[in-house]
Amino acid sequence: MHGGSRVHRLHVKIGELSGVEVDLLKTAFDTFRERTICEGAELAIDTVAPAWACPSCERTVARGAILRCDACGRPARMIQGDEIILQRIEMEAPNV
Amino acid sequence: MCETCGCGDPEIVPIEVQERILSDNDAQAGHNRSHFDGLGLLAINLMGSPGAGKTAVLEATAKLAGERLKLGAVSGDLATDRDADRLNASGIVSATITTGSACHLDARLVHHALHHFPSSDRDIFFIENVGNLICPAIYDLGQAANVVALSVTEGEDKPLKYPVMFQKADLVLLTKIDLIPHLDFDVAAVEDAVARVMPEANMLKVSAKTGEGIDTWLRWLEERRPATVERPSDGHQHEHDHEHD
Numbered sequence: 001m002h003g004g005s006r007v008h009r010l011h012v013k014i015g016e017l018s019g020v021e022v023d024l025l026k027t028a029f030d031t032f033r034e035r036t037i038c039e040g041a042e043l044a045i046d047t048v049a050p051a052w053a054c055p056s057c058e059r060t061v062a063r064g065a066i067l068r069c070d071a072c073g074r075p076a077r078m079i080q081g082d083e084i085i086l087q088r089i090e091m092e093a094p095n096v
Numbered sequence: 097m098c099e100t101c102g103c104g105d106p107e108i109v110p111i112e113v114q115e116r117i118l119s120d121n122d123a124q125a126g127h128n129r130s131h132f133d134g135l136g137l138l139a140i141n142l143m144g145s146p147g148a149g150k151t152a153v154l155e156a157t158a159k160l161a162g163e164r165l166k167l168g169a170v171s172g173d174l175a176t177d178r179d180a181d182r183l184n185a186s187g188i189v190s191a192t193i194t195t196g197s198a199c200h201l202d203a204r205l206v207h208h209a210l211h212h213f214p215s216s217d218r219d220i221f222f223i224e225n226v227g228n229l230i231c232p233a234i235y236d237l238g239q240a241a242n243v244v245a246l247s248v249t250e251g252e253d254k255p256l257k258y259p260v261m262f263q264k265a266d267l268v269l270l271t272k273i274d275l276i277p278h279l280d281f282d283v284a285a286v287e288d289a290v291a292r293v294m295p296e297a298n299m300l301k302v303s304a305k306t307g308e309g310i311d312t313w314l315r316w317l318e319e320r321r322p323a324t325v326e327r328p329s330d331g332h333q334h335e336h337d338h339e340h341d
Binding site: 005006008012017018019020052064065066067068075076077078082083084085086087088089090091092093 | 106107108109110111112113114115116117118230231233234259260263288291292293294295296297
């Protein structure tokens with residue numbers, strides 16, 4: 001590692017239908033960060049509600065509704081809500 | 097060091113990553129996909145609860161397909177070879193992926209199994225996932241389609257309770273329909289539940305016991321088979337940068 005640079009904050013984006021349970025992810029992070037450069041780092045989680053939309057007219061379909069466009073009859077597509085993304089790492093700049 | 101005020105605190109720099117946390121698995125799944133393409137076979141990720149009837153459906157599929165199609169399968173199993181033994185007995189060339197305490201297959205486990213698989217001339221290759229309606233949905237294995245087996249004894253509300261699994265499904269197989277006369281099971285209710293979590297809702301009703309619906313399921317599979325390709329002797333058309341053990 002370069003000069004003991006420490007990570008201060010990790011930003012992750014987790015969709016509610018990604019299959020990842022946010023509380024369990026926090027527990028896992030707290031467990032596995034020990035004695036790493038992430039020890040003491042904050043895990044900032046941005047949760048994303050699922051949403052579907054018609055691929056033709058972009059009309060949105062509400063969660064729990066039939067996933068088909070009222071207007072066009074086409075199957076709706078998920079536009080968000082299944083992401084598991086490491087967005088950003090905030091860390092100390094290496095001493096130069 | 098901080099150059100703004102000279103306080104001596106380290107300077108914090110943000111590093112943009114924007115990478116999928118499972119990108120390693122995705123890359124491995126892409127590699128598996130090139131294996132499947134090279135072999136000219138249709139790969140199906142078959143998921144469902146323990147006891148949903150995944151193995152029984154495959155046995156019935158082999159019975160109907162007979163000599164017409166060469167079927168292969170790998171079965172994810174925590175501790176036994178029972179599923180692979182049953183499938184081999186039914187005429188499907190099969191191997192077990194022993195997962196120990198892991199509750200799902202990932203692309204690396206499937207890749208390893210592919211390189212130890214006893215046959216490279218299969219038409220349809222089933223990846224029978226570990227019985228579980230949660231974790232298997234998250235991991236791409238390189239399959240062409242995800243199929244979820246849901247048995248009538250599990251209840252009509254399961255699609256609503258496990259939306260991640262059904263969101264990822266290309267087909268739902270409603271299994272054990274021969275039991276419907278003995279149950280208070282509402283087929284319309286499960287169709288409605290599927291339509292609320294699966295964008296291109298598609299459900300086939302089958303019974304491995306009576307064979308009902310297995311013909312439609314087999315047709316669904318055959319329609320998805322890739323166009324015939326010239327098969328290389330070892331199935332390796334893709335570039336490899338790794339050793340096979």
